[in-house]
Amino acid sequence: MAEDQEREEGQERPSRPSTAAARRERRGAARPAARKDADGKAEPRSKARPDSAAKADSADRKGRPTPTRDRKDDKGSIFARTSRFxxxxxxxxRKxxxxxxxxxxxxxxxxxVFVTFMVALVAGLDVGLGKGVFWLFG
Incomplete structure (x- = not known):
């Protein structure tokens, strides 16, 4: 709906920002301003909560334990891995x-220009040192 309004006004958003600063700005605008609790109330990010309350709250929302690091992941077939890669x-x-x-x-x-300059410098040093060696040792 918002895209239709933009098109009607003649201002179409570019599909991808052309500069890194524009990308950061776009990403920042997409982030939510506040976190929501389980009951749906918005909580400001700067509000400090006690660690025990934060842990209990996250455990209630998560509902399952974190898998251990020792668990081996199923890699899948060679075709699946190649496709994912x-x-x-x-x-x-795209980034x-x-x-x-x-x-x-x-x-x-x-x-x-830089490579040409460096080739000329090395060639000049080579010729100069070669003539110096021949002059010194004859």
Missing amino acids: LREVVSEL VIWPTRKQLIGYTAVVL
Whole structure:
């Protein structure tokens, strides 16, 4: 419903923020401002609760013990593991902030200039030291 209103106004939210700052801002806006108790009342985050009350409250909501670390997980078949790996790769690549074409050209130019300078420096030192050695030892 909110998306329909935005489209009617002509302002469409971008599907993905283009900068890291915009992503942080978007993530911050999505977080809830307060925690809710079991009875549905909002509790401010800054309110300090005694440890015993917090532990008892979380134990009531959880309802089951935490599994031990020694438990071996079922890895599944090779196809399931490969599929999961590929899904995780794709999800990580979506998090990458890809450079624009202009940035890519700029970065490439900087790298090529730097590499050219370093090759010239090493070649100059090689020729200079070679001539010095031949002059010294004849």
